[in-house]
Amino acid sequence: MAFKTPPLAALLLTLLTTLTPALALKRSAGCGTTPKLITTASTTIPLNITANAKARDFFVRLPENYNRDQPHRLVLTLHALSGTAEQVIAGTGGYIPWYGLPPLAAATAANDTSANTIFVAPNGLNNGWANQGGEDVTFLRAVVAAVEADLCVDADRRFATGFSYGGAMSYALACALGGEIRAVAALSGNPQISGCAGGSGAVAYYGQHGVGDTVLPITGGREMRDRFLRNNGCAKVDAKDVAEPVSGSGKRVKTVFAGCKEDKPVVWVAFDGPHTPTPKDAGAAESWVPGETWEFFKQFK
Numbered sequence: 001m002a003f004k005t006p007p008l009a010a011l012l013l014t015l016l017t018t019l020t021p022a023l024a025l026k027r028s029a030g031c032g033t034t035p036k037l038i039t040t041a042s043t044t045i046p047l048n049i050t051a052n053a054k055a056r057d058f059f060v061r062l063p064e065n066y067n068r069d070q071p072h073r074l075v076l077t078l079h080a081l082s083g084t085a086e087q088v089i090a091g092t093g094g095y096i097p098w099y100g101l102p103p104l105a106a107a108t109a110a111n112d113t114s115a116n117t118i119f120v121a122p123n124g125l126n127n128g129w130a131n132q133g134g135e136d137v138t139f140l141r142a143v144v145a146a147v148e149a150d151l152c153v154d155a156d157r158r159f160a161t162g163f164s165y166g167g168a169m170s171y172a173l174a175c176a177l178g179g180e181i182r183a184v185a186a187l188s189g190n191p192q193i194s195g196c197a198g199g200s201g202a203v204a205y206y207g208q209h210g211v212g213d214t215v216l217p218i219t220g221g222r223e224m225r226d227r228f229l230r231n232n233g234c235a236k237v238d239a240k241d242v243a244e245p246v247s248g249s250g251k252r253v254k255t256v257f258a259g260c261k262e263d264k265p266v267v268w269v270a271f272d273g274p275h276t277p278t279p280k281d282a283g284a285a286e287s288w289v290p291g292e293t294w295e296f297f298k299q300f301k
């Protein structure tokens with residue numbers, strides 16, 4: 001029995017070709033397969049799942065040019081208290097459809113196919129995200145697993161966003177999932193209502209909050225942000241040195257924090273406004289929120 005030692009160059013080449021794709025993308029099990037569950041009708045016909053012995057449902061939006069061989073981004077869009085996934089999808093009840101993100105993702109994808117994005121709108125229990133005993137984290141984990149088993153997703157580019165209770169749940173996901181989620185955008189959320197089990201992992205974090213919010217006051221928004229400033233190793237900053245607009249100024253102030261670990265940025269937008277998912281600049285017809293959220297998510301290659 002004689003083993004032939006391969007020449008070093010050939011060995012290196014083999015190592016490189018096997019390592020390079022793995023470093024760039026974490027391809028989900030659904031890559032290369034024909035979807036069995038999710039279709040273009042999944043924006044109107046809910047997908048059903050059981051989590052913690054409770055029947056739950058969610059909807060999925062495929063990009064127009066879904067390609068089963070290409071790992072897609074995955075974005076969870078979470079409704080607010082008393083809201084539904086159906087409203088998030090339709091853009092009723094105060095929402096912009098899917099938080100306004102699909103057209104922005106499609107525009108980026110026109111030049112960069114890695115920006116192609118699958119959107120998921122799940123329904124909370126009792127139209128909220130109380131996350132009792134972590135049951136909503138369990139549910140959303142199961143949703144992600146079901147989508148990734150059926151579709152081609154880059155498991156290194158999972159994101160979540162939501163307003164109010166949906167912002168609180170995005171924060172709870174960042175707390176609980178750590179490295180399993182790349183970034184979250186919490187719009188006018190709160191650190192208590194969905195909780196923060198775990199809570200020590202570094203996750204790229206975008207937060208925004210109205211200085212005039214009387215439903216979930218901005219103090220909660222600052223508290224969520226400050227957790228990820230610590231977790232992400234950002235430079236220490238005194239809360240009073242983080243600029244916020246004066247009530248009545250019609251302004252918003254964006255802070256990109258310095259010194260955070262690579263790939264773990266923290267961004268904060270304080271705006272002069274109330275508890276709303278769609279604040280606008282004075283005189284503007286459209287909200288700046290989709291643009292800020294997508295700019296934050298887009299950077300993760």
Ligand SMILES: *[C@@H]1O[C@H](CO)[C@@H](O)[C@H](O)[C@H]1NC(C)=O
Nearest residue numbers: 037042045046047048049057
């Ligand atoms: C999920 O359940 C609902 C309600 O029973 C049903 O209308 C729908 O068709 C189910 N979805 C799938 C994909 O079977």
Ligand SMILES: *[C@@H]1O[C@H](CO)[C@@H](O)[C@H](O)[C@H]1NC(C)=O
Nearest residue numbers: 104106107108109110111112
């Ligand atoms: C796409 O790329 C072209 C050519 O490089 C450029 O002119 C165009 O502005 C880009 N579009 C977007 C949306 O980035």
